[in-house]
Amino acid sequence: MTRAESSGLRLNLTLTALIIVLAFVSLMVGPAGLSPRQALEGLAGNGDPAAAIVVRDIRLPRTLLAILIGATFGFAGAALQGLLRNPLAEPALFGAPQAASVGASFVIAYGIAGATSFAVPVAGIVGALVSIGGLVAIAGRRASLSVTLLAGLALASLAGAATALILNLAPTPYAALEIAFWLLGSLEDRSMDHLWIAAPFFVASWALLALNVRAFRALTLGEDAAASLGVDVGRTRLMVVIGVALGVGAAVAVAGSIGFIGLVAPHLVRRAVHSDPARVCLPAALMGAALLTAADIAVRLVPANPNATAIEIKLGVVTAIIGVPFFLAMIFRERRLSDGASS
Amino acid sequence: MTAEPKLHVGDVVVRLGDRLIVDGASLDLAAGKLTMLIGPNGAGKTTLMRALAGLVPAEGRIDIGGRPLAALTPRDRARRIAYLPQGHVFHWPMPVAAVVALGRYPYGDAFSPVTDADRRAVAKALAATGTEGFASRAVTTLSGGERARVALARALACEAPILLADEPTVSLDPRHQLVVMELLARAAHNGGAVLAIVHDLAMAARFADRIVIMDRGRLIADGAPRDVLTAERIAAVFGVEALMVDDATGRHPVLLRPI
Numbered sequence: 001m002t003r004a005e006s007s008g009l010r011l012n013l014t015l016t017a018l019i020i021v022l023a024f025v026s027l028m029v030g031p032a033g034l035s036p037r038q039a040l041e042g043l044a045g046n047g048d049p050a051a052a053i054v055v056r057d058i059r060l061p062r063t064l065l066a067i068l069i070g071a072t073f074g075f076a077g078a079a080l081q082g083l084l085r086n087p088l089a090e091p092a093l094f095g096a097p098q099a100a101s102v103g104a105s106f107v108i109a110y111g112i113a114g115a116t117s118f119a120v121p122v123a124g125i126v127g128a129l130v131s132i133g134g135l136v137a138i139a140g141r142r143a144s145l146s147v148t149l150l151a152g153l154a155l156a157s158l159a160g161a162a163t164a165l166i167l168n169l170a171p172t173p174y175a176a177l178e179i180a181f182w183l184l185g186s187l188e189d190r191s192m193d194h195l196w197i198a199a200p201f202f203v204a205s206w207a208l209l210a211l212n213v214r215a216f217r218a219l220t221l222g223e224d225a226a227a228s229l230g231v232d233v234g235r236t237r238l239m240v241v242i243g244v245a246l247g248v249g250a251a252v253a254v255a256g257s258i259g260f261i262g263l264v265a266p267h268l269v270r271r272a273v274h275s276d277p278a279r280v281c282l283p284a285a286l287m288g289a290a291l292l293t294a295a296d297i298a299v300r301l302v303p304a305n306p307n308a309t310a311i312e313i314k315l316g317v318v319t320a321i322i323g324v325p326f327f328l329a330m331i332f333r334e335r336r337l338s339d340g341a342s343s
Numbered sequence: 344m345t346a347e348p349k350l351h352v353g354d355v356v357v358r359l360g361d362r363l364i365v366d367g368a369s370l371d372l373a374a375g376k377l378t379m380l381i382g383p384n385g386a387g388k389t390t391l392m393r394a395l396a397g398l399v400p401a402e403g404r405i406d407i408g409g410r411p412l413a414a415l416t417p418r419d420r421a422r423r424i425a426y427l428p429q430g431h432v433f434h435w436p437m438p439v440a441a442v443v444a445l446g447r448y449p450y451g452d453a454f455s456p457v458t459d460a461d462r463r464a465v466a467k468a469l470a471a472t473g474t475e476g477f478a479s480r481a482v483t484t485l486s487g488g489e490r491a492r493v494a495l496a497r498a499l500a501c502e503a504p505i506l507l508a509d510e511p512t513v514s515l516d517p518r519h520q521l522v523v524m525e526l527l528a529r530a531a532h533n534g535g536a537v538l539a540i541v542h543d544l545a546m547a548a549r550f551a552d553r554i555v556i557m558d559r560g561r562l563i564a565d566g567a568p569r570d571v572l573t574a575e576r577i578a579a580v581f582g583v584e585a586l587m588v589d590d591a592t593g594r595h596p597v598l599l600r601p602i
Contacts, residue, residue: 085434218448221497222432228396229448229501230421275435275481 008279011272015286019067022293026063027055029300061195062187066293068195069187069255070265072202072247074288075281077262079209082216082277083240084145087270088330091262094135094148095155096128096245100252102162103127105179109170120182121197121253128249131155132242145223148241185256185316187296198250205247209281212236212243216277258316260323261288267330295319349374349505349536350395350424353404357387357394364390365401366560372505372538377531379547380540382557383581388540389429391557392507395538396426407505421449425501427508431494436481439493443468443478446500468500471526487514495523499530506530508539512546524550544585548572548595556580569594578602 027039032054034042041047042055076091083089092098103123139151163183170176215236218226223233251258269283295318302313350372357365364387372378380388394401397412397420405412407423415423425446433442446468447461469475472492477485482493495511508527512520520543528550531537541547547554548568556564556571558580564571577585577596585596 214448214452218445220433220435220437220442221445222428222430222434224393224398224428225426225432225497227398227417228421228424228426228428229445230417231448232417274441275437276441277435 005279008273008276008283011269011283012286015269015283015290018290019286019293022290022297023063023067026066026293026297027059029297030054030059031300057191058189061190061192062296063293064195065187065190065198065254066296067289068199068202069251069258070261070289070292071285072205072251072288073258073261073292074265075206075209075285076244076248077264077288078266078277078281078284079212079216079240080244080262081266082213082219082281083237085219085222085277087267088263088334090260091244091248092156092259094152094241094245095131095159096249097252097257098156098159098163099131100124100128100249101183101257102159102166103130104182104253104256105163105166108179108182109166109175118193118197121194121250124253125197125201125250127159128245128253131159131249132245135241135245136238145237148237152241181314182256183316184314185258185319186299186312186314187255188312190254194254198254201246201250205243205250206285208239208243208246212239213278213281216281220277256314256316258292258319260319260327261291264323264326265291267326292319295322349408350538351404351406351409352395353406355391355394355401355403355405357390357399357401359390359399364560365394367403368557368562370555370562370565372536374504374534374536375531376552377528377537377539377550378553378555379551380538380555380557381542381544381547386557387560388557389509392426392509392538392540396424396507398426418449421501421503423503424505424507425498425503427494427498427506427511429509429513431487431490431514433482433490433493436483438479439474439482439485440465440469440478442482442493443474443496443500446497446502449501464500464502468496471499471529472496473522488516488519491515491523492519495526499526504535506535506537508537510540510542512541512543520546544572544577544581544598545595549592572596 024036024039027043028034028036034051034055038048038051039055042051043060045052045056073091080089080091080093081087101124103126104120107119107123134155135148135151138154139148167176167179170179215226215231218229218231227233265288266280266284269287270280273279273283296315298318299313299315352368352370355365355368356363368391380392382388390399393399395405407415412420444461444465447464450461469478472495474489474492474496477489482490485493491511491514495508498506498508511527512523515523524546527537527539531552551568553566554568554571555562556576563580564576574585574587574596577583582602584599584602586599587594588597
């Protein structure tokens with residue numbers, strides 16, 4: 001085993017242990033605090049029936065969703081950074097999360113369903129799928145990277161405008177408020193139904209990305225050299241864009257927009273795998289899961305104003321508050337490196 | 344002994360958009376020979392080489408060992424042709440040994456472990472290029488000359504019978520230019536068919552077994568350096584007045600002034 005392999009393995013085991021601990025804490029924390037013993041008994045279904053309901057019906061779905069969504073964002077971020085060979089790439093780049101927001105906002109605005117019902121994720125996923133179709137249709141099957149990026153940018157802007165329009169035309173102020181809060185991202189009151197509708201998309205996303213992980217390593221030499229090594233660059237690009245859109249679209253459809261996990265998670269683990277763009281994917285996914293689970297615990301611990309509409313601080317707010325300073329630090333680091341190179 | 348040509352190129356035409364870049368190129372690359380492709384900027388050398396590597400669609404015949412290039416799977420093609428592009432790009436700060444190991448990409452898949460053959464090829468490529476001393480350093484921290492040698496090591500690690508190298512000596516100091524030229528010559532004399540694009544005519548005259556001159560999309564001369572590189576041709580193709588000098592290293596041009 002090389003040094004990169006052994007440090008990568010150690011990291012993966014540590015992160016897996018961390019996720020298990022965080023998941024357990026997530027089952028204990030909330031308005032009704034539970035002891036570790038009560039949480040375990042609740043999970044097993046014996047002991048206090050009230051605790052069992054809290055743990056199994058309320059906290060288990062949101063914990064599992066935090067893990068799956070966090071892992072999807074982490075994997076998607078690492079994959080896009082590998083594909084684009086750029087550490088600043090992030091999953092919202094191709095417009096899928098924005099398009100998912102449009103679908104969900106529409107359903108909430110026209111009172112077809114409440115913000116936590118089943119119809120919202122369905123509409124969000126439809127929105128994401130439409131955006132993928134649009135992207136592939138606009139950019140074409142064998143489009144260059146810059147054309148794909150521009151098409152994604154156009155779709156993301158269009159989707160942002162559409163969401164604003166829906167907010168603008170919302171039939172009641174309550175609907176507008178509900179959309180606004182939904183857009184902030186949350187795992188509050190999600191059920192196992194949400195998990196079941198999103199899980200197939202997560203699995204499909206992981207599978208599509210995993211098939212291309214090895215190509216990311218060859219792409220470190222640039223597209224020409226990678227192609228000469230036998231990588232079908234066009235197919236890799238298509239599969240990764242679709243894989244990211246499926247996973248991130250479904251995540252946003254279920255949980256609203258949650259930023260920065262996809263950007264931050266790969267960075268936190270990159271050094272340990274010696275910057276290998278293939279080997280970074282698994283720990284990035286695990287790190288994403290750990291980060292989002294931790295953030296979802298944090299929103300339950302930070303006291304929100306009890307008189308306000310929202311009971312909890314929104315998850316997307318927490319990830320952005322943590323993520324933005326990190327992003328700025330990275331930009332400053334890049335700037336220092338490029339200043340150093342040019343002087 | 345006349346070996347069967349490893350790479351047969353017959354009347355190849357490459358268009359990028361409406362522009363005709365390569366206009367009917369024909370060329371055979373034989374095993375054991377170092378061929379250098381020279382010509383002014385914009386002559387179409389890189390495009391021709393990319394076509395030979397299967398990276399741009401081309402009309403005409405490109406055969407490898409008698410089989411059409413287009414009929415090979417990308418993986419089969421990659422095992423037969425190692426291609427070293429211009430620029431020596433490395434996007435991630437991966438360790439040098441891991442970068443060189445990318446040369447073994449066509450031999451594995453996601454589930455196959457690294458084989459002894461892979462390890463031997465990587466060690467050999469590192470040793471041949473003198474890069475084993477910084478095998479564990481991040482490739483982005485290297486100097487231009489070191490990067491160029493790592494890029495060549497990556498291509499050598501493919502152990503493909505055909506090596507296409509696009510300006511492998513660019514940005515190298517004189518010593519490392521000679522090192523790389525000797526490496527290419529050795530790769531050829533060990534049985535490889537090597538085609539390299541270079542701009543240093545004196546280096547080409549000295550190290551090439553054969554020189555092909557490209558100008559405005561056409562191959563206009565092809566033969567032994569002594570026959571192909573003449574003062575008249577250098578004036579016509581490059582617009583440079585040259586003096587041909589014979590000395591212990593053979594006949595080579597000394598470039599005097601632009602015409």
